[in-house]
Amino acid sequence: MSVGSIVLVVVALAAVGYILGRRRALSTSTATATRLHSLPGYYGQTVALFVAVPALLLLMAWLFVQPVLIESRVNGMIPDSIIPEGGARSLVMADVRQIAAGLDAVLSQTELTEEALDDGRVDSSNVRKRLAEVGVALGGNVPAEVFEAAKAYRRSADIGNLAVTVAVLGVALTLGIWSLRSIHPKMRARNVSENFVKALLIGSSTIAILTTAGIVASLVFETINFFRMYPASEFFFSTVWNPQFRGGSELGILPLLWGTLYISLVALLVAVPIGLLIAIYLADYAGPSLRSFAKPAIEILAGIPTIVYGLFALITVGPFLRDWIAQPLGLGNSSSSVLTAGLVMGVMIIPFVSSLSDDIINAVPQAMRDGSYALGATQSETIRRVILPAALPGIVGAILLAASRAIGETMIVVLGAGAAAKLDLNPFEAMTTVTVKIVSQLTGDTEFASPETLVAFALGLTLFVLTLGLNVLALYVVRKYREQYE
Structure with a gap:
């Protein structure tokens, strides 16, 4: 059976x-x-x-x-x-x-x-x-x-x-x-049933914790195996990424980290200002009818598959930037670039910033607004000096969520930024990210126990530690501002 x-x-x-x-x-x-x-x-x-x-x-x-x-x-x-x-x-x-x-x-x-x-x-x-x-x-x-x-x-x-x-x-x-x-x-049948529900809730919470522990453990153990085959100093400090599946590989992470942070920075520079301005307008300026239409329309962007964004970057945004900006200025001839992937990724994560920031701004007590108006402040002054500082912890959380989404994106980078691992400041040059190389190293007919395959786990663990560090930094900022307004 x-x-x-x-x-x-x-x-x-x-x-x-x-x-x-x-x-x-x-x-x-x-x-x-x-x-x-x-x-x-x-x-x-x-x-x-x-x-x-x-x-x-x-x-x-x-x-x-x-x-x-x-x-x-x-x-x-x-x-x-x-x-x-x-x-x-x-x-x-x-x-x-x-x-x-x-x-x-x-x-x-x-x-x-x-x-x-x-x-x-x-x-x-x-x-x-x-x-x-x-x-x-x-x-x-x-x-x-x-x-x-x-x-x-x-x-x-x-x-x-x-x-x-x-x-x-x-x-x-x-x-x-x-x-x-x-x-x-x-x-006491009711006690038996309710105890089961309690155990189910505890088990569900435990599964989430154990899943995180399992992910970390799998990354750590395979990363240890990788560093037994490849020197950690060369992995963390080498500026060359050149995997050769027949030996002689150079597996430096610095070009991949640079590409990841560069593309994510461009995406955040697009998404954070636009998303925050959208949230402020919807929360304090837009009427109920416009808000009921505009917010769902913006959130549709979050439901579009990333492959569609990638095709949009490859077919429309990349050629436009190449033909109208990069080539006339002599900055590059490729449609795949950091700016292409960053712009499209920024559009994709706008709803993460705008929707969450809108909810946080609406959660600020009305009494704080009324007190500001009573002291003679204008609406814009109230937003700048009262509402935004009070909502800052939630806004930081929204930006962090958007940053995590940008750092973990793969398909847009593959189609929009290319697969070249390099250290370059030119935003019109093709680059790649850690997530793209994790996929490429784990696919294909290669032996799993080779350094060229196990390096994917070292890349994943590094990305995990980087994201964890960003979360800790954000927590510090949030607590600092919370102490100021409590």
Whole structure:
């Protein structure tokens, strides 16, 4: 039984448990003439929770454990003699998994029996032909050991699926029957249900924390592996980025950091003034009818896919800047440039600044405005000397969000700024960012354990630390101004 089928059966059992639990609570209350401690629905919820939650937790745990157990067992069946020279065992295991999946399709779509396949009564050429018929492409001569490992992988997966089906459904039925028989009028069913909701909320918060910890851990461990192969001093202080996947690479991060900060600065120089002026106008000058139309219209910019912005930069903005500004002034001949990507990215992040700043400005107490007007200040003076200083912490947060969005953008940079890693002040020159190189280093047919691939994790960790430092600096600024106005 597939995982989706198991989940549907468990959900159906939980629904049946809810109905039976509610009915049993009402019947026991009527039979004993005793008032229920909780509403009847809570008793049904208790049975449904005991049916679904442990069973689904067991299913999730098994889905994590089963691949590890199967691959560790099958991995031991592959001798070192069939590992290609210069290749990795993981590549052979990938073939094993592909063939195993293909064997399942062969058994389901052809007349080949499982006994004939396991007993070896079908030659490898016939199996290869039938694997090709179901879409499994095998290049070269696949060793017999790989076929045997694939058959063992498939058998282990089938046994595991059967075992988890029996275990999950058994746990659901057992706990469902036990919780159903435990119902009595004095049972505190509402407390059980509310405690589950509390545990769910705590679990959701924990998942967010653990996800962040997992991201940081994965970056740190792979970065350590990278620095064992490549000197950290050259990575952080070299001004040359020249990866060579056959050795002799120069992997200096400084050109990538410069391109990232340069393009992000141009984007913020476009987005922050325009977004802030939009927010001030909508909050204090625009009428209700104009505001109800203009704010959603501006926020549409945030919903446009970044690939559309990238195409706009490549086809329209880049050629315009090249033909009308860069070439006449002798500053460059390329349509891909820092200014192209920065301008388009700035337009994209305008809603992040304007919408959040508008909400923050509207949250400033009206009493502060009224007090300023009472002292004789004009509307513009009130905005400059009262509203903006009071809303500064939120505005800083909006700018930070826009900066994070700009630093992490990839598609606009690929199409608008190019892929050249260089240190240059000319905004009409093509440059690139850290995120673009992370993508390029992790794609392609390169060995994962090579420095040229692992450098992507070092780049990601550096970008993470840079963003964290910006957030800490913003926190310092926010607290300083908050102390001034409290």
